[in-house]
Amino acid sequence: MDWILDDIRRRGIETEDLQANLLDHICCIIESELEENGDFGQFYSSVITRFYKHELIEVEEETQSLLLFKNYYTMKKIMMTSGTISAAFTALGILLKFIHLPGASIFILLGIVSFSLVFLPLLLTLRIRERKEIKEQIIVVTGVISGMLLSMAVLFKIQHWPFANIMGFTSVLMFALLFLPIYFFIGIRNPINKENVIVNSLIIIMGCGLFLTLIRTNQNQQRIQADRTRDYIQQEQLLAHERALTKIDSAKILVQEAQSINQLCEDLKRKLIKFDTGLEIIPTSADEGKILLSESLASDFIGHGTEMGTEVEKLRASLSEYNQKLSPGMSPLQDNLDSKELRTVTALEGLVRIQLSLLQNSRVGN
Structure with missing residues (x-):
C-alpha cells in the first residue's frame, strides 16, 4: 500500500483526501480482480490508467476545480437547458414567421436573448475554468463575446433598434483580428488538429465575409435614401399638378369628405416628415442630397395609443x-399605415396615393 501511495504522490496527487480515496479504489480493484499468481506491476499499470485520459494529475486538477467551483454541475445543467430552450424558441419563432402566425417576434426575441445572455455567459464561465493556458482562455473569451455581440446584433437588426450595425461590425472584427489569429496559430502547431483548425478558420472567414455582404455601406444607404426622397418629391409635384388641373365643384357629392381626408393626409405627412427629418416639409433642394428621407421605422410613431x-x-x-x-x-380608398415594419417614406407615399385617388374620384363625380 505504501508503494501505491508513493506512486500516486509521484504522479501529482497532493490532496490527502484524494490520495486516500484513490488508494482505497485501487486496492479494492486489485483485491477483487488480480489473479492469485498474476503480475502485480503489470496489473497495477492497467488499473491506474482507468482514472485518467493522459495523466493522473488530471484527477487532482478536476478535484481542485470542483472544490473552487462547487456549482459546476448545476451551472452545466442550466447551460444545456438554456441552450436547448434557446434553440427551440428560435426555431419556433422562425416557423411562425414563415407561416405568418402571431407570436413569431416574441419567440425569436426570447430565443436570442436566452442564448446571448444565459447560454453563452455560462459557456464562457465553464470553459474558462477548464482552460489553464492564457492563450486558450483568450480564445474562449474572444470567441464567446464575439458570438454574444453577433447574436444581439441580429436581434437589434430584426427589431429595428439602434446600434445593430455597430455590434455586428465589432463582433466580426473580434472574430477576424483577435479570435481567428490566436486560434489558427495555436491550433496549427498541433499535428492532430491541424486539418480541423484550417477548415474551421476557412469557415469563420467565409462566415464573416457573408455577414459583411448583407450590410449596406454608408454610400449605398445615402444613394437609396436620395432615390426614395426624389421619388416622393416627384409624387408631391404630380399631386400639385393634378390639383391645378382639377376643378372641384363644392356642391358635388363627397366634396366635404374629400377635403377632410385631404387635410388629414396633409397633417400626417407634415408630422411624419418632421419625425424623420426635423422639418415639416421637404424642400426642393432635397433632390440634390441636402435633405434625405431615411428608412426610419414609423410604425412605433403612429402606433396605437x-x-x-x-x-x-x-x-x-x-x-x-x-x-x-x-x-x-x-375607386375606394385604403391606407397602408397598419404594417408593423412601416417605413416613413412608405407611409408618405401611401398618403400621397390617397390624395391622388381623391382627385381622380372628384373628376368622376364631376
Whole structure:
C-alpha cells in the first residue's frame, strides 16, 4: 500500500483526501480482480490508467476545480437547458414567421436573448475554468463575446433598434483580428488538429465575409435614401399638378369628405416628415442630397395609443365613411399605415396615393 501511495504522490496527487480515496479504489480493484499468481506491476499499470485520459494529475486538477467551483454541475445543467430552450424558441419563432402566425417576434426575441445572455455567459464561465493556458482562455473569451455581440446584433437588426450595425461590425472584427489569429496559430502547431483548425478558420472567414455582404455601406444607404426622397418629391409635384388641373365643384357629392381626408393626409405627412427629418416639409433642394428621407421605422410613431395613432384612426374612419358613399366608377380608398415594419417614406407615399385617388374620384363625380 505504501508503494501505491508513493506512486500516486509521484504522479501529482497532493490532496490527502484524494490520495486516500484513490488508494482505497485501487486496492479494492486489485483485491477483487488480480489473479492469485498474476503480475502485480503489470496489473497495477492497467488499473491506474482507468482514472485518467493522459495523466493522473488530471484527477487532482478536476478535484481542485470542483472544490473552487462547487456549482459546476448545476451551472452545466442550466447551460444545456438554456441552450436547448434557446434553440427551440428560435426555431419556433422562425416557423411562425414563415407561416405568418402571431407570436413569431416574441419567440425569436426570447430565443436570442436566452442564448446571448444565459447560454453563452455560462459557456464562457465553464470553459474558462477548464482552460489553464492564457492563450486558450483568450480564445474562449474572444470567441464567446464575439458570438454574444453577433447574436444581439441580429436581434437589434430584426427589431429595428439602434446600434445593430455597430455590434455586428465589432463582433466580426473580434472574430477576424483577435479570435481567428490566436486560434489558427495555436491550433496549427498541433499535428492532430491541424486539418480541423484550417477548415474551421476557412469557415469563420467565409462566415464573416457573408455577414459583411448583407450590410449596406454608408454610400449605398445615402444613394437609396436620395432615390426614395426624389421619388416622393416627384409624387408631391404630380399631386400639385393634378390639383391645378382639377376643378372641384363644392356642391358635388363627397366634396366635404374629400377635403377632410385631404387635410388629414396633409397633417400626417407634415408630422411624419418632421419625425424623420426635423422639418415639416421637404424642400426642393432635397433632390440634390441636402435633405434625405431615411428608412426610419414609423410604425412605433403612429402606433396605437400615440397622438399620431389617434389621427391615423380618424383617417381610417373617414376613409371608411367615404368608401360607403362612392358612386359607380369611383375607386375606394385604403391606407397602408397598419404594417408593423412601416417605413416613413412608405407611409408618405401611401398618403400621397390617397390624395391622388381623391382627385381622380372628384373628376368622376364631376
